[in-house]
Amino acid sequence: xxxxxxxxxxxxxxxxxxxxxxxxxxxxxxxxxxxxxxxxxxxxxxxxxxxxxxxxxxxxxxxxxxxxxxxxxxxxxxxxxxxxxxxxxxxxxxxxxxxxxxxxxxxxxxxxxxxxxxxxxxxxxxxxxxxxxxxxxxxxxxxxxxxxxxxxxxxxxxxxxxxxxxxxxxxxxxxxxxxxxxxxxxxxxxxxxxxxxxxxxxxxxxxxxxxxxxxxxxxxxxxxxxxxxxxxxxxxxxxx
Numbered sequence: 001x002x003x004x005x006x007x008x009x010x011x012x013x014x015x016x017x018x019x020x021x022x023x024x025x026x027x028x029x030x031x032x033x034x035x036x037x038x039x040x041x042x043x044x045x046x047x048x049x050x051x052x053x054x055x056x057x058x059x060x061x062x063x064x065x066x067x068x069x070x071x072x073x074x075x076x077x078x079x080x081x082x083x084x085x086x087x088x089x090x091x092x093x094x095x096x097x098x099x100x101x102x103x104x105x106x107x108x109x110x111x112x113x114x115x116x117x118x119x120x121x122x123x124x125x126x127x128x129x130x131x132x133x134x135x136x137x138x139x140x141x142x143x144x145x146x147x148x149x150x151x152x153x154x155x156x157x158x159x160x161x162x163x164x165x166x167x168x169x170x171x172x173x174x175x176x177x178x179x180x181x182x183x184x185x186x187x188x189x190x191x192x193x194x195x196x197x198x199x200x201x202x203x204x205x206x207x208x209x210x211x212x213x214x215x216x217x218x219x220x221x222x223x224x225x226x227x228x229x230x231x232x233x234x235x236x237x238x239x240x
Contacts, residue, residue, distance in 0.1 A: 002027050002121075003056055003078055003098060003114045008105065022078045023098070025125020027117045028134055029057035031097070041107060055097040056114035059130045063088050067096035075099060078112060095137045180219040184212040187221035187237035198225060200235050 037051040065080040076096035105111035209224035221237035
């Protein structure tokens with residue numbers, strides 16, 4: 001078989017349903033994958049869903065409309081537009097995927113069905129050169145996949161190393177912060193107990209709060225002193 005386009009009878013029209021065949025003898029592989037796609041029919045809002053997708057790997061030949069790279073996958077149309085410019089195709093462009101998912105078949109007015117062609121049909125319609133090029137294509141894809149995997153490992157190692165450096169910096173900063181907090185808390189011993197009447201820099205009041213806290217990013221030990229009028233002053237522990 002091949003890629004078969006079946007037209008849908010449109011509501012309110014007299015357009016008959018029909019079928020067309022594309023890439024006869026040139027469908028070499030079918031792939032079923034799950035992707036996240038936008039189901040918005042008008043594409044004026046986002047409705048992302050997990051979608052079962054179907055791709056058919058087809059042989060484009062040595063001359064035709066070049067496929068486009070879509071997130072690392074070479075895609076070709078089942079029927080290139082009239083304004084698409086055919087040209088000689090590089091070796092890496094001669095096989096491409098046709099999306100046969102049919103997510104918007106009602107809107108498009110047709111759906112696509114694909115099946116891998118038999119070896120006999122492949123030899124009859126495309127010739128043995130297609131099979132030779134498929135071997136080279138698969139070898140190139142395997143080499144690229146290995147290179148991509150190696151690059152992914154390199155980037156992951158780079159990310160992990162950077163994360164380790166940041167973690168070490170954070171740990172050092174946390175340890176320094178903890179040490180400064182301990183030092184500040186030691187100064188609390190210099191502050192009289194709560195309820196004690198004290199006079200600091202001419203201000204007389206009662207200690208009602210003591211503690212170590214960060215003030216403008218620096219740990220300090222302080223006491224809250226309130227006089228008979230309810231006025232409060234915050235006094236550093238080193239003032240006692």
